[in-house]
Amino acid sequence: MEFLSDTVVLSRMQFALTACIHMLWPTLTTGVGIYLVIIEGLWLKTRNPDYYYHARFWSKLYALNFGVGVATGIPMEFQFGTNWAPFSEAVGNFFGSVIGFEASWAFMLEAAFLGIMLFGWERVNPAIHYLSTILVAIGANLSTVWILTASSWMQTPAGGEMVNGKFVVHDYFQAILNPFMPFSVLHMFLATLETSLFVIGGISAWYILKNRHTAFFSKSFVIALAAAIAVAPLQIYVGHLNAEQVYRYQPEKLAAMEAQWNTVTAGQSADWSLLALPNNKAQKNDWEIVIPNALGYILEFKEKLTEPVLGLKEWKPEDRPRLIGVVYYCFRTMVAIGFFLAALMFISVFYWLLGKLSQEKITQQRWLMRGWMFAAPLGFIAIDTGWIVRCVGRQPWTLYRQIRTVDSASHVPATNVLASLTGFTVTYILLLIAYVYFGSRIIRRGPNFNLPVPGIEVTKPAIDTKPGEFLPDERPVEAQQ
Template sequence: MDFLSDTVMLSRMQFALTSIFHMLWPVLTTGMGIYLVVVEGLWLKTRDSDYYYHARFWSKLYVLNFGIGVASGLPMEFQFGTNWAPFSIAVGDFFGSILGFEASMAFMLEAGFLGIMLFGWNRVPPVMHYIATIMVAFGANLSTFWILSANSWMQTPVGGEFVDGKFIVRDYFQAIFNPSMAASVSHMFFATLETSLFVIGGISAWYILNKRHQEFFSKSLKIVLAATIAIAPLQIAIGHISAEQVYHNQPSKLAAIEARWENVNAGESAPWSLLALPSKEAEKNIFELNIPHGLGYILEFKDKLSEPLLGLKEWKPEDRPPAIGLIFYSFRIMSGIGFFFVGLMLLSVIQWLRGKLSPENITQQSLLMLGWIFAAPLGYIAVEAGWIVREVGRQPWTVYGLIRTTDAASSLPASDVLGSLSVFAVVYTILFICALYFGSRIITKGPNFNLTVPGVEKEEDLDTTPAEFIPDKRPVEAQQ
């Protein structure tokens, strides 16, 4: 239990707890925001009231995630001043500016239009409401850009130099668009979108499996499926590009990802380990299950490597990433889930082409629906596993190759950090339980088909709403 007296380790644990918990919520809001833009756009184009009800239903889950995301995100940023003050002093001229851009450009844009998106139905013109929805989605995803740009700079720092212990920015554009930024932003953008799609698809499958509003939720499932046809394979391709970036810019992280202890020279082939049991003490893998020549094909699509691949022994023990096994298996969990999504998408497309996803037949696809329900939480696991690889793999550096984590932490009493860590653990547990409770209530209750559809004055104007779901003609105030 030595870590209980280690301020740096406790600060790392606290930041890991807050960031892992916080990541659960913006993952859904950034992707679901785009989905809301799509369904509201379909409603404006077709005037099919089902799409209107979809927009109203899924926006409830959106705002639940948004609220908890805000509540959990602010304490995470405060830690840069409390637990990581030396880091903030050293790189604040750049890092602080980027976080400021995220707050002023992205978060305020999303928050500013959120009220119109949630409460503007029947109060503002439909086109104005649609613009608000677009701005909310744009703001949420703009946050991804700024946060990933700042984090990517920590992975591949460029654009300035350290003078007397402080990073002086010489070229803001070079620092923002650092070598790993494009791949990182793209990979995270599609990760949030893919996760959201499979959550929406899983919830839709749950309704279909329980024979509740099957025709209604078959529409959302088909929208999701149409999007995943492109997104699921594309995410794997972008993930490969991200791995190439690590190969060229962060060799110690790649060595940890592959649990590779010995160097592989250029012109040689190397196996890829599906399973391994790394031993830090023995500096080798006690057990391995290898695919011959696999690493070359994964990194460069050919047998032999064109560049040398450094093994962990190339660095001193104190300069190697810790927890090799955690990094190794987190990467494989993330990748495995990505391929599972592709497989589920392909199977679903086949059934769709066979006519098995029609409203008359979709309830008979119980195994397929169970597959979508099973897939709903997997995107979260993949995202968290990816961030473990990204952040733990960067250690022992806070800014890769420039600032060690031990030098970036504030000098605080370990007891104080342990106390705040314990409080965060309790509060976040309560928040998580509340989120599950209110989320389950939203899902259990289902869509409200009694809402007044803007522009619909008569029953016969409704395109597809079943007779039992004729909109309530009372004023909005009375309905509430």
Template sequence: MEFLQDTLVLSRIQFALTAIFHMLWPILTTGMAIYLVIVEGLWLRTRNPDYYHHARFWAKLYVLNFGIGVASGVPMEFQFGTNWGPFSEAVGDFFGSILGFEASMAFMLEAGFLGIMLFGWERVPPVMHYLSTIMVAFGANLSTFWILTANSWMQTPAGGEVVEGKFVVSDYFQAIFNPFMVNSVAHTFLATLETSLFVIGGISAWYLLRGRHPQFFNRSLKIALAATIAVAPLQIYVGHLNGEQVYERQPTKLAAMEAQWETIPAGQTAPWSVLALPNVAAERNDWELSIPNGLGYILELKPTLSKPVLGLKEWQPEDRPSMVGLVYYAFRIMVGVGFFFAGLMGVTVIQWLRGKLSPEEIGKQRLLLWSWMFAGPLGYLAVESGWIVRCVGRQPWVVYGEIRTADAVSNVPPGNVAGSLTMFILVYSLLFVAALYFGSRIIRKGPNLDRPLPGAITDLATNPAEHSPDSRPAEAK
């Protein structure tokens, strides 16, 4: 139990715990907000009450995730002052302002319009309500932009230099638009959206398997599926672009991701390790299953490498990631889930084209529906695994190549960190149980399809046929 006497280790464990737990909730709010924009837009365009009920039902899950996300996110940011004081002092001029932008610009925008989105259906005009939903979605994803900007800067610091232990900004925009920023923001945006789509699809599949509201949840599954047709392949492509950047700028991380101990010179082919058992102490893999020439195709889309892939032995142990096995398997989990999503999307599209997703037929596709239910939580696993690769693979640097993690931790007694870590475990466990309880209640209860429509268009309730898609003029279809 020596780690209980190590402030650095305890602080890293605490930040990892709070970050992993907090991330569970914004994943769904950022992606589901876009889904709410889609269904409310369809409601305004078609005047089909079904879309209105979709907006009301899924918004319940949105606000639950938003609340838990706020409760878990605020304490996480305080750790920059309590546990990582030297880091905050060194990079606060840039890093602190970026987090300030996230809170004042993005979070406040999302929170400010959230009340109108939830309770304004009878109080504001439909266009104003829709604008509020758009602002909520924009604020949620703007938050992702600022958080990823800060984290990307830690991966590829730019726009200044460290002078006497303090990062001095010379070009603020260069720091914001650092080399990793664009691809990192795109990759995370697609990850949250893809995860949300498969959660919505998985919940819809649960209802369809039980024969509850088949028309309603057949529609939500198809909307999610239609969006994944674009999102799933694009996410794989953007993930590849991120891998290329790691290949170019973070060779130690790439070596850990591939458990590559020996350097592979340029001009040679290299196998890709599918599974392995890394042995850090012996600096080798005790066992390995690999695909010939696979690494070249993954990194450069060709068998022969144009640049060397440096092995972990090129660096001293203190200058490279120590948890090689964790980084290695987290990367494979992330990639595996991404390809599973793309495959499931492809199979489901084929069944859709065959007419097997109609409300009358979809209940018979039990294996397909079970697959969507199974896929529901996998997105969370992929996102968390990706962040493990991103942050654990960056070690031993908190700011890559500039500031070591060991130099960034606050000088506080280990007992204090252990005490706060224990409290976080207890409180976050209670929050998790509460989220599962209230989330399951929302899902078990299901949508309220008898809810009155907003007063501005109550005529739909008395004569919905006049507003059905088939009754609209040809120019409106």
């Protein structure tokens, strides 16, 4: 296998591995952080102990995600120095600053107040605790802002120019607010929030199917559904706006996303391939299922295009993405999941309006609950496939049309990279197994209704129970009402 002796390919594989696995955990910390702000706000407003117990329960999963996210994220960033040193040296004037902002503005803010959020319930004033929760959520989401700023700048470099092999910044604000940045940040923010909402809803649906704490978890299910009403459709629209940016600024990526080999000139209508089998050598699709005249409606909401859609044949093979099939199907996977989650949300709202999601009837909606459990991991798949489209579709450039990937990799022996890739693979798999074990244990045990509620006297269980097994009437009296 030739790729085992190719330093660039192995370095790309290593970064893809660490990025795709690491992405699983910040996704939840950013989204669940916002959910915790909502839940604790409801607790302070209503003093309903159910919301307090929700905050304590979901914060356990937040802490687990934060810990594993840190463990997987630091090695990923170190690769800019170990595997991609020429790239870091060339763009460090801007790229290094932005990555530093993510560490100092976002990670440090989140880490500084995380301890108060997790352990300060009975040690600090409720207002201070709530402020800590808000700051943790802000810190988590600032990471999204800075990471997507850096990534967007790699897609549409702005604010400076290459001088003697190095990028010289003339305008930091222009570089930060590069063309891809606004919609990319919003798209990723909505993706993390939507994924978190369906994870929360899916876990709640599991409890409801098991008939455990039904009244309690019906609250978290309905809150997740209510938030998804706004997030799921908006995410589809923002995703379309991102595609328009690709259409405008990265035509070869759009051609790869659509397996479009031949150029469609302005003023013509164009078919859209629903499924296809791209053949890179023959520069055509071996087979495809097309929808006539649909591409114009997708890109411009009209049949005939006002701008040409360039085909892959417009570029030399070395100047266009090579893994066309990967880009093509990852894009369709992401889009399909987005529409599935939106459809599930609309069906759930229909059931809600019919009164079938009340505490008395929600346990009867078994297929709907199974649908939410099935949807729980789909957001992670959509995010990873979206990042594959974003990064693989940018090839062969690291900094778009400025620095090639082959010139960005460190000059180290392929055997060294293969050894580190193997080590990362084993380590990340072990971390994933540990996360699944401890996460499932938190879920199996369920919320601890024996925790003291600030300002409220808690009734003690009348019978002995296993850890995490509590009957509904063992909660505070206020929570049963």
